[in-house]
Amino acid sequence: MTISSDLASHTADTSLGTDPALEPVAGRSPTQLAMARFRKDKLSMAAFVVVAVYLLLGILAPFGVKFGILDPFSFHSSAKYLDIESGSIPKGFMGGISWSHPLGLEPGTGRDVASRLVYGVTFSLTIALSATIVAVSIGTVLGIVSGFVGGYVDAAIGRLTDLTLSFPQTLMLLALSGLAVAMIVQAGVPAGNVAQALFVILVLGLFGWPPIARIVRGQVLSIREREFIEAAKLMGAPRRRMYFKEVLPNLWAPLLVYFTLTMPAYISAEAALAYLQVSVKPPTPTLGNILTDSISYSSADFFFFFTPAFLIAVIVVSFNLVGDGLRDALDPRGAR
């Protein structure tokens, strides 16, 4: 036999050196393509700008308070500002709008509404962000382990997920909030609003992970079958490396989407908890507790009621639009 097989006939004698014919193919990565798709989506881009403005306000507000630009705490309760005789409603146009108080004053106390709202954004976003991080982290780790290990571990985590989902959390929250906050304080957290905020974060985070765990698990089931996982096993990669270096980086797209969709849910959840008196309490402002306080003035001082409600609605809708836009951009086949 001669080596004149059909393969040999194609064979230019390649030596071990660099092959000049092999230049990298120019091409945009999937991420670049997704970002291009997102930028083309006008509504999502507008929503993204709104979200960015909120985040910026939230970040800058503490500095504004520190340097006296914002004043969310001083009372203006004298008769000069408030109509003491008829329930301390602020005097003047639409709840006391003026140059120094662009959104008017708070009925009863006369605190500056604009300052309180901006500073409230800081606290609301901090609480929502922390809770989201807790939920996404727990969901991600449990989802990866569940999908990757399979078998009994998967079954056990699955049952835990079901159990958590079926837990009557709102009820427990109300019934046990006093006890839980006391426990948090006992664990060394300063009593008062810090403990209260931590309670809200933990409750939202510890009950919020199941949907994330499910999504991540589903993704991991398909990632696990790809050959680079086998290649990593062949190298003798330890488990931690498998989970966090091989699998996790391939999950950022669904995690980003889920993150942006969980944030607004927790912003409104904070508002609901504030209404039930289990969130951070005044004088520390959150969008939720400002709204709660304003409800009783909805007819007497409508503008005061309107502004926090409007701000909450805008951020919640914007975050959701960004999340949807990201989902469409990252998964063009539209997995809904």
Next chain:
Amino acid sequence: MDEPTLTTTPADGPPANGGATSSSGSTSTSGSAAPHRTATVPHGEPILEVDELQMYFPVKSSGIIRRTVGHVQAVDGVSFQVPAGGALGLVGESGCGKSTTGRLITRLLTPTAGAIRFEGQDIARLSPRELKPVRREIQMIFQDPYTSLNPRHTVGSIVGAPLEIHKVVPRNKVLPRVQELLEIVGLNPEHYNRYPNEFSGGQRQRIGIARALTLQPKLLVADEPVSALDVSIQAQVINLLQDLQREFDISFLFIAHDLAVVRHFCPEVAVMYLGKLVEIADRDTLYNHPHHPYTQALLSAVPDVKQAAIGGRRDRIRLEGDVPSPINPPSGCRFRTRCPLAQEICAKVEPPLLQIGPHHKVACHFAGEVGQHPTTPISASVLGVDEQGNQKPEAASTSELGSQPGFSDTWVDVHGHRGGSGATRSS
């Protein structure tokens, strides 16, 4: 070794002392078995010996209580050897268990039975911890260059990962080593910072090869390393593998689904069908004198340059029907549902993998060259059955037949048998 053929392949490892020649003179009793043509296969110590390897995947019922309702017999009693510095080709249709065999050898799977002896050590049941040192010696090249590289890692971290995991070089030496490896496989060493999606299929496969080389393995399992690539690129990648084999003295198990690809690379080829080896021989014998009807059918699909040159054309043997399910394979010979030669005995008795030449084993009751298949089963007397496959009462148990991985110095002379006197076991 009295007629050195044209084809001493450069890829053959160092000639082992005496191994290649020991069998040619001493054995075959009748001169008709053409004993001389196979002397070019090196037979040194095997680096890998697979013995009666078996992988049955359980099939579970759906529902809450998932009972095992059957087994996928993906690999069922496969035995072969890979000589040190050599290359064995493993060929078969899709779904016949080639990848499963490769995954067992690399211990991505644990076999349900059988032994995998690597340098004499049985690695079939080692725990993950015990496997770690072995992992450095046995590496794999994957079929799909698009899913075998993590899209979120740079080329540098893909190729360098084994070094980090096994801590073989200090951290600051990883990058120089990675660049050296990239250069070896023909890639620009400055591209270590790029992501896989910036490379073409052939280049990606080179990255996969560099990763497999990182730990300087002794055995590479190449699972259809070129079947996802363009034909022109296939040749480049195969040449690269051949260069590497020569340079670093690596042994190969080269998996492919057609015989054309391995012909260039492997001095020895095994053909698999539905979880079993049906024929294994040195290259010349297998391509020029195949004895199993399945091998003959596969070969008839391969364009043959020599025959095209003299104007002739191999008659295409078409295989009827589909490959049966490995969950419920046919009784007796697994190929019988598609075999043009099948007889009664084929359904009753499984043909043993009989050695019929110095480097030739075949599992067929009617093994013979195309058009010259015997009319009576060659294996009947060896198995102790009559020509219809019914057990003769006086016959001894012959379950050991054909199960040992290597070739022995004695074989069954099927060509002398054609007179009808029954197979003789020469000694």
